Ligand SMILES: Nc1nc2c(ncn2[C@@H]2O[C@H](COP(=O)(O)OP(=O)(O)OP(=O)(O)O)[C@@H](O)[C@H]2O)c(=O)[nH]1
């Protein structure tokens with residue numbers, strides 16, 4: 316399935332039905348009064364978050380959405396029926412913006428959450444509604460109001476607790492497959508992962524964390540190199556990052572330098588991202604010949620204020636320590652994490 320995380324759609328609410336001009340026509344009532352009914356209200360266009368949807372793919376081809384109009388009023392004081400609302404389902408995590416002004420209309424982060432994006436027009440009043448003591452026979456009625464319409468932008472920002480970042484081939488997808496139920500594609504060439512993958516890690520304390528594996532970043536990603544950096548939006552909501560670095564002999568760059576490059580690219584996307592706490596996961600120690608390198612890196616990262624955990628995702632060495640670190644993190648941020656889920 317193709318992952319689509321941005322869309323632009325046009326929504327148009329139903330117009331209200333017109334009010335009616337009519338007169339009572341009954342036997343033995345020669346001067347029947349006004350009897351024109353009101354028009355019905357037009358239907359709203361509503362967006363609703365649905366956790367069964369994972370992407371905005373449905374909006375690639377269908378971009379126009381229209382709710383039903385209200386029926387016109389009619390004689391004998393019959394009011395027009397209201398138009399039905401149109402409910403459009405979107406994935407949980409969808410941010411809704413007015414396409415023209417860029418204003419955020421809603422952030423649908425909870426299952427079932429709804430927002431009206433175009434309001435249906437009010438129905439017009441029929442002439443019966445205008446009857447007063449001084450005007451017993453109004454011969455006019457109101458037209459229904461037009462339904463609102465506008466272009467809106469949908470942007471999916473996945474809801475995950477922990478983001479996994481790093482260069483291509485560092486082992487990010489291997490990490491999520493070792494820690495969680497997710498089974499993304501893993502291969503020894505760069506840019507294996509083309510769209511974000513979520514996985515749930517069960518912690519020993521009976522709680523769980525949602526991890527997000529994203530495509531690899533490279534130097535210049537903010538200028539469009541590699542897969543660019545747009546996908547970083549999916550870690551914007553995370554509380555914490557696992558930064559995976561290949562520290563084996565076959566790595567292409569010095570690990571501390573790799574770390575700096577990724578952080579620089581993240582900062583270009585949003586300085587907020589670099590403020591998130593990071594744990595450095597030094598991967599592939601099974602093929603690292605100089606084990607002294609581990610101590611050197613541990614010291615260097617700790618001096619920078621980061622926790623460094625050496626692992627081999629291939630042999631599972633160091634995984635227990637990593638899981639423990641995740642658990643400690645959970646306990647540290649428990650209140651925030653629970654609040655986000657509530
Ligand atoms: N020897 C060794 N190889 C590993 C280890 N972890 C991952 N690999 C290999 O490294 C390669 C890249 O792993 P991925 O998990 O696909 O890397 P990624 O970071 O997700 O890469 P992209 O999706 O391309 O950004 C694969 O061939 C893995 O089998 C490890 O601990 N030791």
Ligand SMILES: [Mg+2]
Pocket residue numbers: 487488489500501507508529530
């Ligand atoms: Mg990957």
